[in-house]
Amino acid sequence: MDQLPAAAFIGSNSWVLGPTKTKSGRAILANDPHIGYSQPAVWYEAHIEAPGFSLYGFHLAGFPFAVIGHNRRMATGMTMFENDDIDLYFEKISKSDTSRYIQDGISKVLTYRQETIIVKDSSDILLNVRSTAHGPIMNQALGLSDSIPPVTMMWTYLQLPSDELEVLYKLQRAKGIHEARNQIAKIHAPGLNMMYADVGGNYARWSAATLTHRSQSATPKLIMDGSDSKNDPLGYYDFSYNPKSENAPWGYAYSANNQPDSIHGISHPGYYLPEDRANRIIELLDQDKKWDVKGTQAMMLDYQSNTAMSINQSILQSLDYGHLKEPVHQSVLDLLKDWDGNFKEDDPIGTVFNKLIFKIxxxxxxxxxxKESFEAYLKTHVMKRSLEPLIANDSSVWWDDVTTEEKESRTDIITEAFISGIQELQTQLGDQVSDWQWGKVHQLEHQHVFGKVALLRGIFNVGPFEVSGSNEVINNYLFSLNEMGEAHVHAGPSTRRIVDFADVEKNSWSILPTGNSGNIFSPHYEDQAKMYVQGKFRRMLMNKKEIKSISKAPLILVPK
Incomplete structure (x- = not known):
């Protein structure tokens, strides 16, 4: 994460409530895109009014148009689709001529081009890029050894013309659901779930991407044999094959990076996150109740995990209680047996549970x-999807420790993890279980690039703050499990945002993680940081008269 030039788009929650699910009978859109934290914050929030145009938008550096936003007529949000739009291939280079490669027994010419990367105050970097019909050879970029055959990358984004800027421009001017859908259909990569609501009560979720049509023999999650054209894409599906939900009879649409339902009997491969957040959203929205902004705000801050409760039950059922004789063991068992699945910053259960699942x-x-591969595994979606079934599976081959002569069982491993995990927590946080509050290890610090220098950390960084929440709960404060037992939050809601069409001007709310300024001398550098971790919101003002009446020094740009 630290090596990335910009904050990574990781996940997100969003749901839209139709008129039958709200107290006002008007649609409500909620969205909190999950992005790697940084300082300055990822989004720049700006309200633009011009003749014939109005948008309260959230902007990314380098983009001329807002990525998400709303006006008095419609609102959009987004999450990551997580579909698989990249295929990797092992290429077969001709033995007689290394400037050619072989496919289906036919010799073809490698294409060459030179890319120049201009570096400030340094020499230009020249890259010689070789490509096949699949795409560029990636061995150098992937750090592969010379013994590995050339690996090429075929990415949908590079295969088709990019219309994203035109889509954003026209989407912000859409006059209804049909115009919005027509624009969103043009997004081909990366895959997004676009959320929509409007003043007329329409609401929708469209999975926006040009989806690859692969043969049944293709294995897109592995590096495929590029010398056999049967592994090449057969083409691309029409947008009508994309998962979608428009004005659904149950009254809402949602997305939480989970795998969406199949369309026309086709399930599209991807790197979807587990259904933890999605199932919790469904559980809450299926309640027999009407929603308003206050209820929606509370739902965005929810940190209960039914999956964690299921894992907890598997742990309790697997322990050998005859080996748990210390008073501290009983104290921890009491916590686990009484747990309601919530991750509260002042409760030690979050610390205990995450230590246990790491040790197991x-x-x-x-x-x-x-050790190296295990640490890499902990940072993947695979870990999140595998954890619950692993701990529930008494016969998994993983339970046996291959370094010993005995054959260990699930009970052996989980009991050992329980005992050694508690010992580590005592060393880290003291002997009293009540002192192991989750907020002591689960903390959020917004890091500025200059803040990596110890002397500048207190000047440029914002925080740290003790926070509730966890991985894969609605209030999704992401961290990586590690041996040190430190749950430093590296990603989460990059904004929490609610648009209520009962009264867009008076009842639409948002919050940024820190502030809307990157200037450390500005009062807006971190003026929202405490509000953010406390779960507070502030209104998104659109009424010109109201803005002028409360603004201390409004900056008004008037074109000549």
Whole structure:
């Protein structure tokens, strides 16, 4: 994460409530895109009014148009689709001529081009790029050894013309659901779930991407044989094959990076996150109640995990209680038995639970994977999707420690993880379980690039703050499990945003993680930071008269 030039788009929650689900009978849109934290914050919030145009938008550096936003007529939000739009291929280079490659027994010419990267105050970097019909050879970029055959990358984004800027421009001017859908259909990569609501009560979710039509023999999650054209894409599906939900009879649409339903009997491969957040959203929205902004705000701050409760039950059922004789063991067991699945910053259960699931996986898997690969595994979607079924599976091959002569069972590993995990927490946080509050280890600090220098950290960084929440709850404060037991939050809601069409001007709300300025001398550098971690919101003002009446020094740009 630290090596990325910009904050990574990771996930997101969004739901739109139709008129039958709200107290006002008007649509409500909620969206909190999950992005890597940084300082200055990812979004720049700006309200633009011009003749024939109005938008309260959230802007990214380098983009001329807002990515998400609303006006008095319609609102949009987004999450990551997580569809698989990249295929990798092993290429077969001709033995007699290394400037050619072989496919289906036919010799073809590698294309060459030179890319120049201009570096400020330094020499230009020249890259010689070789490509096949699949795409550029990636060995150098991927750090592959010379013994690995050339690996090429075919990415949908590079295969088709990019219309994203035109889409954003026209989407912000859409006059209704049909115009919005027509624009969103043009997004081909990266995949997005676009959320929509309007003043007429329409609401929708469209999975926006040009989806690859692959043969049944293709294995897109592996590096495929590029010398056989049967592994090449057969083409692309029409937008009508994309998952979608428009004005659904149950009254809402949602997205939480989970795999959407199949369309026309086709399920599209991807790197979808587990259904934890999606199932919790459904559970809450299926309640027999009408929603308003206050209820929606509370839902965005929800940190209960039914999946964690299921894992907790599997742990309790697997323990050998005859080995748990220390008073501290009983104190921890009491916590686990009484737990309601919430991750509160002042409760030690979050610290205990995450230590346990780390230790269980470490003892089960590190003997096979090795330390480096195990640490990489902990940072993947695979870990999140595998954890619950692993701990529930008494016969999994992972339970046996291959470094010993005995054959360990699930009970052996989980009991050992329980005992050693508690010992580590005592060393880290003291002997009293009540002192192991989740907020002591689960903290959010917004890091500025200059803040990596110790002397400048207190000047440029914002925080740290103790926070509730966890991985894969609605209030999704993401961290990586690690041996140190430190749950430093590296990503989460980049804004929390609610648009209520009962009264867009008076009842639409948002919050940024820090502030709307990157200037450390500005009062707006971190003026929202405490509000953000406290779960507060502020209104998104659109009424010109109201803005002028409360603004201390409004900046008004008037074209000549």
């Amino acid at each position: 996986q470490q003892l089960a898997m590190q003997d096979e994977l090795g």
